[in-house]
Amino acid sequence: MMNIDNYITERVDKQEEWFSNKSRLNKLHYYFITGPTVVLSILVPCVISFYGIIGKILSILCSILIALNASFNFNDKWRIYRQTSELLKREKFLFLTKADIYQDNDDAEHVFVESIEQIIYNCNDNWKRVIKSSDKILKK
DSSP states (O other): OOOHHHHHHIIIHHHHHHHHHHHHHHHHHHHHHHHHHHHHHHHHHHHHHHOOHHOOOOOHHHHHHHHHHHHHHHHHHHHHHHHHHHHHHHHHHHHHTOOGGGGTTTTTHHHHHHHHHHHHHHHHHHHHHHHHHHHHHHHH
């Protein structure tokens, strides 16, 4: 049986770090795609007026970026991972400081583990929902 300190170190801290890293990566991907998409969508009408073929190429590039963003759902995944990371931190701090539901609770360790596992389960459930929505987009 795992003691609570090991659980925090091996499960909570590692999961919080993993979700935080995935959040950061998806945020970068989102901004890397969205920034150029916005700029290209503004430039394309102007460039097409003066340089037709270059404008068409920029328009195609803009369409590709929009499709990538819709397909990979970087924004949704960024938000899901960030929210999960923050919820894990919050729950850990509540437990460590014996606040909220952990105050004067003889079963605090079990409640903590169940809360952490529920947070992770909910994230996985949300991730599946996002993936299914991008599968629908790709099948169209």
